[in-house]
Amino acid sequence: MVKDLASAGGDDSGASGPAGGRSGVRFLHSEAAPSAQRLRLGLLLRGLRRRADLMQKDVARRLKWSESKISRIETGTFNPKAVDLEQLAALYAASCEESERLRESAAHANEPAWWQPWKGVSHPYLEAMVSCEDLAVRVRSYEPQILNGLLQAPAYARELISRGRGDQDLHEQLWQFRAERQRRFTQDAGKSFFGVVDEASLLRPVGTAAIMLEQFEHLLQLMDHGRFHLRLAEQSNPRVHTEIGPTTIFDFDEPMMPSVAYAELFDGSVAYQDTDMVDRRMQKFDALQVASLNPAATRRRLHDLLRTYPRS
CATH class of the missing domain: 1.10.260.40 (lambda repressor-like DNA-binding domains)
Structure with a gap:
């Protein structure tokens, strides 16, 4: 199902935005969304x-x-x-x-699309989101509960995927799809990732201590990569306002392609194309980013968390 949840005026209403106008909020579930x-x-x-x-x-x-x-x-x-x-x-x-x-x-x-081999196992709404990821030059993301798929270490991702639908073979295919998605993004020199990592997602273990240890080390390695810019949203900081909820914003390097925002949910995804709604999410994300720990302080906090997991 692809369902219009809201509209900011029809196409012929005279409304216009940065790219000549756009409207609509869509809940994406079982049908392919626009690539x-x-x-x-x-x-x-x-x-x-x-x-x-x-x-x-x-x-x-x-x-x-x-x-x-x-x-x-x-x-x-x-x-x-x-x-x-x-x-x-x-x-x-x-x-x-x-x-x-x-x-x-x-x-x-x-x-x-490069993900054709996984078309039988991946959700159509995920394919739509990945198509934006492919075309975008910048991805901005905040996830309050778990880490964004582009930030997940192998064991962390496998543990999350194993909790979902299907058998072990399906889980392995979904992991291979995620791994290829990460590889393509990381190796593309024209892309950058700006992420706000919620402290709650790091304090809530996903799997074993060994899995979390690998995940913290992976985040630190990504920060060394140069194109992954991470900030940590502290739970104890009253200036950190997270009402924006799970949000990923895709920015494109061409005037005709306005930014698109996605919120991935438990059983689907919400795609925002309405100019005002996307702009509000941009503003909220930027404010959350400013209120969060800067990269150096984020790195120190990750090292602190890493030390709470003893090495075997």
Whole structure:
């Protein structure tokens, strides 16, 4: 199920944002959500339509399409065919350069994703989130209960996965998917991660003492990596306000692609594309980051916690 939970005005309402407007909050469960690549294509087409001073119903009438088809193309839930792109480009009076960009964007949207081998075992909403992770140049994350998947050491991740659905074989496949996701992000020099780690997630053991020991050492190694910037949100600090809840913000390096926010839940995910809602989450995250321990103090706290677990 992909369900609209809220809307900040329909596409033709005249609302506009940094990328020409966006709206909607979606609860994602069992259906594939828009991939970042399809979202990018949809935003390019929406920008050209608005420049042509056309509403969705105008395009539907001229091309004899349904308004639903145009909406699904622009929101990334439907990948247009080559002939569709040609008709839209002609209607919007797109330049040769713009038409070529549309074709390139469509080609990227049609490319098989690297996670295809895991498509039978991973949740569709997770694939949508990972597509944003792939395209983003910066990821900002706060998780109040467990560590973000990009920060999890092998044993910690395996322990969490083992608590979920399925048998041991499924758990192993899910771990391999997470490991590949981590590898790709870590090796991409164009990406950075800014994370606020809640102290509660470190004080609550996941598995054995050996697992937590490995996890603390892994966090320290990531901080040495140079592109992982971690701060610790202390439980005892009254200035640390965590009402934002689990939030991951994806920032993209192109003007047409606005930031997207996700909140991963127990049985699904909430995707925020509404401009105001995403902006509020950005502000709350930045405030939480400032109130948390700086990187040097975070490192010292991690060393303190590490010493509470005796080495065998």
